[in-house]
Amino acid sequence: MASSSVPSSQPARPPRPNLVFRHLRGSRSPAEFAAAVRRAAREIGERVSCDARYVHRVEAGEIRCPNYAYERVFLHMFPGRTLTDLGFAPRSSVRGRRTRAAGDQPAAPPENPANATSETSGASEPYETHNRYDPYDPHDHEESDVLRRAFMTGGGATVAAATLSPYGLAPEASAAQRPVRRAGTSDACALEEAVRRIRVLDDRHGADGLYRRAAAPLRAAYALLDAGATRQRTADRLYSGAGELAISVGWLAHDSGRFDDARSHYAEALATARVTGDAALEAHAFCNTAFLARDAGRPREAVRAAQAAQRAARPLGSPRLMSLLALREAGGWAGLADRAGCEQALIRAQAYFDRGPGEADPEWMTFYGEAELEGLEAQCWSMLGDWTRAARHARRAAELQDPHFTRNIALYTAELADDLARDGRPEEAAQAGMRALDLLGEVQSSRVRSMLSGTSRVLLPHRRTSGVSEFLDRHASLPRMV
Incomplete structure (x- = not known):
């Protein structure tokens, strides 16, 4: 930590009280208002760990701009208002305060670190609500630079493939430090390439081995946003790329069973979309939120999120995207045991799909073809208890899937095994289960393993049926997930 005698690189200025925020608190005490913030x-x-002291600091002007978590809470409490309406400074006016030219001395920390302002806290770690990096701490500056190099070791689109390791992601502390600079086109390209790389690796290997490695590029992305960009077009690409990366990392958490982490990442992507008015990113974030809500046992939320995604996506002109979003809605209706609602959404999904691909289809939708359509429909019928129909669609999904998508083949095959088992066809279920187990050598997916565990429980009373005992024994010998 730098000595407090080191002069600040910025002139000191007294904080300006936030009188608007004080007015909004009204007659409530700071402690009462803090409790209202936590409830919201x-x-x-x-x-958020809001307390009376935090409220005092906001009103005193020590916090010029709240972190992203507090921003979402305040905008929820006071709908229709912006941060500036609440008396805060625009985020653009405080973003990049840590950026320094090479050779500049770091800003001096206050004598009492607890009194440091946190106007930029949360900018580089948006999915945490506490101030992990004190903005006066030069180690924060170091950390941001190291994180940026998680996908920027050489600049441009060659970065993501520079250090492959088992999954193609560089360790976050593997390179020498260099001064933070404003982001440029090469940084935006590197971020976009990192998103593509993560998606390709997930398609082939599943999420379990990727999630923790992908966290470093995500932190790096928000460090880039914090540094600012040289041009508005570059800034737009960085925001879009950071949002897409948050969704990708959220999916890795989702597929590996870390639902709380996934929800946080999806929410961050949605906030980024709302801040920048990016309808495509908003639709994607709501799409994944709907999928997560269905898997987490919140089907009504899944329906609402899928419908919100469709509202955001309608102006984009992509029938394939609308098809997928209708399927997300169908999954929610199935979870609610609403067969009519599910069937109506499935009909819309098929009608949109039949219009074919188009130039407006998002890049992230490369996985969505006839196989995925069949697989998602199979899941709907499974939730509705129509095992025969579910098995028919799951079998077709596995047969149609492009070999590149190894994880999806494993998923559809596991779905088929479970549907067959519940439909009273244990021998066929065991055969499908064995094929899914064969793929676990290449795929690390908690979702697939969980489905196979459910199938094994259903098949347990049929151990004497041909092939079932072999499947059960082989499943039982799988190593436990760490």
Whole structure:
């Protein structure tokens, strides 16, 4: 930590009290208002540790701009208002305060670190609500630079493939430090390439081995946003890329069973989309939120999120995207045991799909073809208890899937095994289960393993049926997930 005698690189200025925020508190005490903030956070799935001291600091002007979690909570509490309407400074006016030219001395920390302002806290770690990096700490500056190099070791699109390791992601502390600079086109390209690389690796290997490695590029992306960009077009690409990366990392958490982490990443992507007015990113974030809600046993939320995604996506002109979003809605209706609602959404999904691919289809939708359509429909019928129909669609999904998508083949085959088992066809279920087990040598997916565990429980009373005992024994010998 730099000595407090080191002069600041910025002139000191007294904080300006936030009188607007004080007025909004009204007659409530700071402690009462802090309790209201925490309740509002819980309503939208956020966690903030707001207390009376934090309220005092906001009103005193020490916090010129809240972190992203607090921003979402305040905008939820006061709908229709912006941060500036609440008395805060625009984020653009405080973003990049840590950027320094090479050779500049770091800003001096306050004598009492607890009194440091946190106007930029959360900018580089948006899915945490506490101030992990004190903005006056030069180690924060170091960390941001190291994280950026998680996908920027050489600049441009060659970075993601520079250090492959088992999954193609560089370790976050593997390179020498260099001064933070404003982001440029090569940084945006590197971020976009990191997103593509993660998606390709997930298609082939599944999420379990990727999730923790992908966290470093995500932190790096938000460090880039914090540094600012040289041009508005570059800034737009960085925001879009960071949002897409948050969704990709959220999916890795989702597929590996870390639902709380996934929800946080998807929420961050949605906030980024809302801040920048990016309808395509908003539709993608709501799409994944709907999928997560269905898997987490919140089917009504899944329906609402899927419908919100369709509203955002309608102007984009992509029938294939609308098809996928209708399927997300169908999954929610199935979870609610609403067969009519599910069937209507499935009909819309098929009608949109039949219009064919188009130039407006998002890049991230490369996985969505006839196989995925069949697989998602199979899941709907499975939730509705129509095992025969579910098995028919799951079998077709596995047969149609491009060999590149190894994880999806494993998923559809596991779905088929479970549907057959529940449909009273244990021998066929065991055969499908064995094929899915064969693929686990290449795929690390908690979702697939969980499905096979359910199938094994259903098949247990049929151990004497041909092939079932072999499947059960082989499943039981799988190594436990760490």
